[in-house]
Amino acid sequence: MQFVILFMSLAMAVPAHAGFDATAILKEVDERMAPASYEMYRKLINIEPDGKRKEFVLYTVKKGTDKMVALFLDPPSEKGRSTLRLGDNLWLYIPNVGKPIRITSLQSVVGGVFNNADIMRLDFSDEYTASAAGEEDGRYILELKARGPAVAYDRLKMWVDKQTRVPLTIEAYAASGLLIKTLHYSDIKDFGHGIVRPAKLITDSPLYKGYQSVMLFDGIRPREFADEVFTLDYLPRVGELRQ
Amino acid sequence: MLRGAWLAFWIAAMPAMNVSAADEFSFDLSQYGKKAYEFGGYLQGSAEHIEVDRDAALSALSFPDGAPDSYQRYRGVLELTGKYRWDSASLNTLWHGETLDEYTGNRHDTRFYELYVDADPGERWTLLAGKRALRWGKGYAFNPVGFLERPKDATDPELSREGFVLASAEYVRSFDGPLQTVSFTPVIVPVSDDINDDFGSEKDTNFAARLYLLYRDTDIDILLRSGDSRADAFGVDFARNLTTNFEIHGELAWFGDRTQSVLDAGNTLVTRETEAFDWLLGLRYLTAAETTWIAEVYHNGAGYTRDEMQRFYDLARATPTTPALRPAALAARQAGYGTPQPMRDYLYIKVSQKEPFEALYWNAGATSIINLHDSSYTLIPEVSYSGITNLELRGRLALLGGGRDTDVGERPNDWRAELRLRYFF
Numbered sequence: 001m002q003f004v005i006l007f008m009s010l011a012m013a014v015p016a017h018a019g020f021d022a023t024a025i026l027k028e029v030d031e032r033m034a035p036a037s038y039e040m041y042r043k044l045i046n047i048e049p050d051g052k053r054k055e056f057v058l059y060t061v062k063k064g065t066d067k068m069v070a071l072f073l074d075p076p077s078e079k080g081r082s083t084l085r086l087g088d089n090l091w092l093y094i095p096n097v098g099k100p101i102r103i104t105s106l107q108s109v110v111g112g113v114f115n116n117a118d119i120m121r122l123d124f125s126d127e128y129t130a131s132a133a134g135e136e137d138g139r140y141i142l143e144l145k146a147r148g149p150a151v152a153y154d155r156l157k158m159w160v161d162k163q164t165r166v167p168l169t170i171e172a173y174a175a176s177g178l179l180i181k182t183l184h185y186s187d188i189k190d191f192g193h194g195i196v197r198p199a200k201l202i203t204d205s206p207l208y209k210g211y212q213s214v215m216l217f218d219g220i221r222p223r224e225f226a227d228e229v230f231t232l233d234y235l236p237r238v239g240e241l242r243q
Numbered sequence: 244m245l246r247g248a249w250l251a252f253w254i255a256a257m258p259a260m261n262v263s264a265a266d267e268f269s270f271d272l273s274q275y276g277k278k279a280y281e282f283g284g285y286l287q288g289s290a291e292h293i294e295v296d297r298d299a300a301l302s303a304l305s306f307p308d309g310a311p312d313s314y315q316r317y318r319g320v321l322e323l324t325g326k327y328r329w330d331s332a333s334l335n336t337l338w339h340g341e342t343l344d345e346y347t348g349n350r351h352d353t354r355f356y357e358l359y360v361d362a363d364p365g366e367r368w369t370l371l372a373g374k375r376a377l378r379w380g381k382g383y384a385f386n387p388v389g390f391l392e393r394p395k396d397a398t399d400p401e402l403s404r405e406g407f408v409l410a411s412a413e414y415v416r417s418f419d420g421p422l423q424t425v426s427f428t429p430v431i432v433p434v435s436d437d438i439n440d441d442f443g444s445e446k447d448t449n450f451a452a453r454l455y456l457l458y459r460d461t462d463i464d465i466l467l468r469s470g471d472s473r474a475d476a477f478g479v480d481f482a483r484n485l486t487t488n489f490e491i492h493g494e495l496a497w498f499g500d501r502t503q504s505v506l507d508a509g510n511t512l513v514t515r516e517t518e519a520f521d522w523l524l525g526l527r528y529l530t531a532a533e534t535t536w537i538a539e540v541y542h543n544g545a546g547y548t549r550d551e552m553q554r555f556y557d558l559a560r561a562t563p564t565t566p567a568l569r570p571a572a573l574a575a576r577q578a579g580y581g582t583p584q585p586m587r588d589y590l591y592i593k594v595s596q597k598e599p600f601e602a603l604y605w606n607a608g609a610t611s612i613i614n615l616h617d618s619s620y621t622l623i624p625e626v627s628y629s630g631i632t633n634l635e636l637r638g639r640l641a642l643l644g645g646g647r648d649t650d651v652g653e654r655p656n657d658w659r660a661e662l663r664l665r666y667f668f
Contacts, residue, residue: 057275076668077634087460088487098378099378102482102490102492102527216270219272225366229366233455243276243277
């Protein structure tokens with residue numbers, strides 16, 4: 001009898017996560033969020049507790065699993081700044097400085113809750129290994145562990161919508177277990193070219209109480225680029241890629 | 244009845260509420276496409292209070308009629324950038340206008356820092372002709388391999404600088420494997436009475452080139468300069484992240500037939516050959532608390548020794564009582580003794596804290612440049628705020644430390660406070 005009670009207790013304690021392949025779902029999340037190579041426009045909005053806003057507009061191009069460039073188009077004080085990511089390496093180009101300098105993904109280019117890791121993030125499955133953590137209310141819960149020390153957040157907890165296979169909520173934790181920020185995706189939209197994904201991301205952080213950062217996505221479309229676009233010499237010319 | 248009226252009100256109001264919610268975060272892509280014309284720039288005003296070191300050697304030279312205890316300096320700057328595109332080519336401009344009002348008088352200056360045409364026949368090629376500021380090297384404050392640059396202000400290295408008239412081509416290729424990128428940039432810099440007349444004394448056509456490699460996650464440049472206007476030069480530099488938050492970089496430059504103007508025992512400027520090498524070694528480290536440390540050791544092979552500087556200080560200090568010495572002292576200052584870092588070895592340290600005490604858009608930091616031969620130093624604490632869109636406020640205090648007959652101790656200021664406001668458009 002004791003054995004039966006023990007067995008039933010254990011069965012109730014184990015979350016129902018043995019029924020799905022976390023790695024496959026994370027791969028699917030990446031495919032839903034963007035094609036392998038694409039261009040995209042993003043607006044970042046930092047909102048302060050008193051409602052004051054500061055907005056930034058970025059043009060981003062990405063190729064494959066490790067190449068990405070983001071260029072500030074607005075406001076004028078940031079215009080022309082661009083960031084190049086090649087694998088774990090990041091460079092920042094500032095027009096007045098005139099030459100790229102190496103930076104780290106933990107830095108914040110715009111201030112506020114977003115940092116370079118949020119702006120220059122590669123596919124989740126390139127940066128994290130996934131394991132199943134459970135299911136609730138039509139969502140898969142994935143536990144993501146950083147593949148290496150260069151990844152900004154040591155651990156992510158991701159809630160994925162079962163139907164659309166897009167992330168809805170992501171909690172980002174430091175190696176110490178400290179919750180750094182929470183990302184809330186919403187406004188699932190058809191961008192054309194078979195891309196159906198959230199158009200809005202709202203981020204808050206216990207480290208910035210009362211502050212919010214919003215990222216709006218638009219103009220996402222598949223596009224092929226030459227490898228040479230992702231080089232230091234090309235950084236002053238990234239804006240020319242726009243059509 | 245009342246409930247029905249409320250229901251009708253809410254139904255009527257819902258579309259309006261939805262519009263309001265949609266408008267909360269709007270994003271109009273049409274504003275951000277590529278246009279034929281682009282225009283921008285900034286307007287800047289700054290005010291400085293300067294406390295004069297009346298006993299300093301350079302005060303004697305700078306204020307021949309007697310130095311004031313202190314004075315104010317007001318500066319206005321307008322920089323305009325423009326671009327006009329057609330096909331795969333573009334015309335690019337950077338215009339700089341500046342007005343300065345200070346104790347010794349008013350000065351105005353306007354000029355094109357850059358004015359060039361470039362063409363991109365494809366992703367791998369860029370062709371360029373006109374006036375352009377090229378920045379070579381990996382150092383933040385100093386660049387021994389900046390073979391085609393005007394001097395950088397080490398205390399404010401992000402200021403834009405005037406370029407030289409040149410023609411260049413750039414070819415870049417990417418590869419899979421340990422060698423990820425190769426680019427080659429040959430440059431021609433003509434010098435005549437009308438073009439680049441301050442690049443060098445000899446009228447000639449000078450050549451330079453840069454070969455860049457990204458090899459096993461390390462940036463490497465191999466650079467050279469040849470021609471009669473300046474000494475031939477050869478250099479290498481590198482930069483690499485040892486960990487994600489720890490970067491190291493370095494530069495080494497060799498100069499052939501390098502000469503230097505030196506005061507002899509009779510206070511006459513003579514030319515002599517000097518050490519051929521300049522080098523720099525630096526690091527950049529970001530802590531978990533977002534404190535950035537930048538440190539660089541810089542060796543200036545054409546720098547003066549303490550004895551050579553002592554002779555200049557003695558000459559400058561003698562000018563108020565012996566005005567006949569003033570032309571020689573001014574010529575020496577112009578020839579190299581008056582440059583911002585005239586001696587051989589310096590340590591540059593910059594520490595900056597992003598958003599201290601969780602104050603969004605605030606930055607605080609301090610920069611110090613220390614002369615490693617006489618321990619004199621400048622220390623520049625600063626604070627900046629960029630919370631208002633397109634507006635940047637910066638406050639700086641420059642403290643100069645060092646005894647008599649030292650590099651910084653003999654400069655004309657004891658300390659200087661600056662408030663700068665810059666509006667971007």
